[in-house]
Amino acid sequence: MDFDEYQAQAKTTDLGIKNMGEVIQKKTLNVPEFLDKVLGLTGESGELADKVKKILRDKHGDFTEEERVAILKELGDVLWYVAEVSLYLDTPMSELAKMNLEKLASRKTRGTLVGAGDER
Numbered sequence: 022m023d024f025d026e027y028q029a030q031a032k033t034t035d036l037g038i039k040n041m042g043e044v045i046q047k048k049t050l051n052v053p054e055f056l057d058k059v060l061g062l063t064g065e066s067g068e069l070a071d072k073v074k075k076i077l078r079d080k081h082g083d084f085t086e087e088e089r090v091a092i093l094k095e096l097g098d099v100l101w102y103v104a105e106v107s108l109y110l111d112t113p114m115s116e117l118a119k120m121n122l123e124k125l126a127s128r129k130t131r132g133t134l135v136g137a138g139d140e141r
């Protein structure tokens with residue numbers, strides 16, 4: 022499965038997708054369905070971080086197979102929201118992935134992989 026195929030299938034489970042055209046047309050962040058996806062992305066990222074935190078805190082980083090699967094499930098939830106936010110911005114996930122790799126390659130070439138700032 023490629024990113025765009027995943028994104029197309031993820032779209033079928035988005036209960037608020039009916040207004041996506043409006044989101045794209047208005048190019049505004051003040052639409053509940055879009056904000057739901059952005060907030061959902063941060064929520065699922067938090068769930069992922071919390072599971073990892075507890076493994077580090079309580080088990081010194083040792084994890085069971087069940088915990089590995091639980092972390093992967095949260096990572097999958099993050100992926101779903103990434104697909105949805107990208108979709109609401111009218112951008113195929115393949116394009117998003119390409120943009121990200123190009124940004125990182127440029128930083129590597131310019132020796133700015135480390136440091137701070139979005140535009141380094």
Ligand SMILES: [Mg+2]
Nearest residue numbers: 065068095098
């Ligand atoms: Mg979750």
